[in-house]
Amino acid sequence: MQGLYLYNTLSRKKEEFNAINPPFVGLYVCGPTVYSDVHLGNCRTFISFDLIYRYLLHLGYKVRYVRNITDAGHLEGDRDEGDDKFAKKAKLEQLEPMEIVQKYTVGFRTIMQLFNTLPPSIEPTATGHISEQIEMIKEIMANGLAYEKNGNVYFDVEKYNTSYNYGLLTNRKLEELLEGTRELSGQDEKKGRLDFALWIKAKPETLMKWPSPWGWGFPGWHIECSAMSRKYLGDTFDIHGGGMDLQATHHTNEIAQSQACYHTAPVNYWMHTNMLTVNGVRMSKSAGNGFLPLELFTGNHPLLEKGYEPMAVKFFMLQTHYRSTLDFSNEALQASEKGFARLMDAYKTLQNLKASATSDEDIAALKNKCYEAMNDDFNTSVLIAQLFDAVRIINSANDNKLNLTQADIDLLKSIYQDFVFDVLGLKEEEGNQKLQAALNQVMTMVLNLRAKAKQDKNFQLSDDIRNQLIASGFQIKDSKDGSSWTL
Ligand code: AMP
Ligand code: ZN
Secondary structure (H helix, E strand, O other): OOOOEEEEOOOOEEEEOOOOEOOEEEEEEOOOEOOOOOOHHHHHHHHHHHHHHHHHHHOOOEEEEEEOEEOOOOEOOOOOOOOEHHHHHHHHHOOOHHHHHHHHHHHHHHHHHHOOOOOOOEOOEOHHHHHHHHHHHHHHHHOOOEEEEOOEEEEOHHHHHHHOOOOOOOOOOHHHHHHOOOOOOOOOOOOOOOOEEEEEEOOOOOOOOEOOOOOOEEEOHHHHHHHHHHHHHOOOEEEEEEEHHHHHHHHHHHHHHHHHHHOOOOEEEEEEEOOEEEOOEEOOOOOOOOOOHHHHHHOOOOOOOOOOOHHHHHHHHHOOOOOOOEEEOHHHHHHHHHHHHHHHHHHHHHHOOOOOOOOOOOHHHHHHHHHHHHHEOOOHHHHHHHHHHHHHHHHHHHOOOOOOOHHHHHHHHHHHHHHHHHHOOOOOOHHHHHHHHHHHHHHHHHHHHHHHHHHOOOHHHHHHHHHHHHHOOOEEEEEOOEEEEEO
């Protein structure tokens, strides 16, 4: 089997994945900022990285998956301005900032569970790692690449760029970046237009603050991820991910901080997921076009025609490759709902397929194509097309239009187990599972009654049962081993 190739934002091409210390892999993903509910766009990114985590595990890697919780230091403006989002929300909801953090962290985990994603190996919080962040800032200052002004500490981007390349991740020159940034005013403490805060001085009303060598304050958002990824994954680790919107500033600054601190590139492969959009506009908290997952599950939103099960929503997301944009619409969701039902129905049919002595299909080749799709930068879109080929084969075999051996049937079951359940992390909806179990029992009972009627030569009753089942949408297959059914 070929190796795994993934698109590295750093080199702007697909590269073969080589772990630093196989079979161990360090994977860091920027987690949610927990001052409000996650919207469906955020979920898309976390579901994409869950897929990447699951596939690496499936290939046999021992992955340490770190996904942080940003619970401090997020200001409203991109340029270290505005109120602290946590403090603002705490005031609005009349709660302690840590109550806000707890409320939205719990909500986030519940949603991730409904989407059947795996918990990360470590979920560090920014507030739990203040001393590590202070240590890192001290190191950057000792290396001459940060400066203090009135209790604030800033990263000196232009000085950094004399020895390193600040625009590495976006492939842009410093001059271009400077042109796109507004001039400093006389009141600015920063030396350069691109400088960003590592430590922010507390105002009298600031609630979340910590003592530091520069006085009471709180860390900048970017230093949080550098300190936490370094602590749990080391100075250089394998994969760092997040949404594309984090590439130009957050991740660019993370690289600069780490280089300035310990002079090595922190990450070998940078991976970025594309955005979920609504009518072509990026879904975001600030744009106010963010569906909450619970609104989607219940259908309780003016733009929604009905509610959708979490697995149908997840399937909708996975049908598009993680690097393509995905536009939300009722039609697309309804099509995915039908597609997902077809995939799961075929799985039920597969359980009752009767083997033939000969085979008309190359199932091993089909499974190989599933691996090829995933090895090609986690291409779930192609993978799902292969899975629908499996659905076609299963349904045709069930209609006696082609033959499958027992080995083929077992291989098809392994395709479902490996790709549908393990890698894509799909499952039958729990409500459906219960209904399915009840239906199985009732159908076994009805078919036994029909068999008994036949045995008693009551052919009128046995035909009636059969005809009524067919009229209700069931297919009944009689063979010498008994009767089976599909819906
Ligand atoms: P935040 O809580 O805003 O820091 O975002 C958490 C994650 O969701 C980050 O990796 C973002 O890049 C990602 N994200 C935000 N908006 C979207 C969107 N519309 N589509 C996909 N990912 C998004
Ligand atoms: Zn981050």
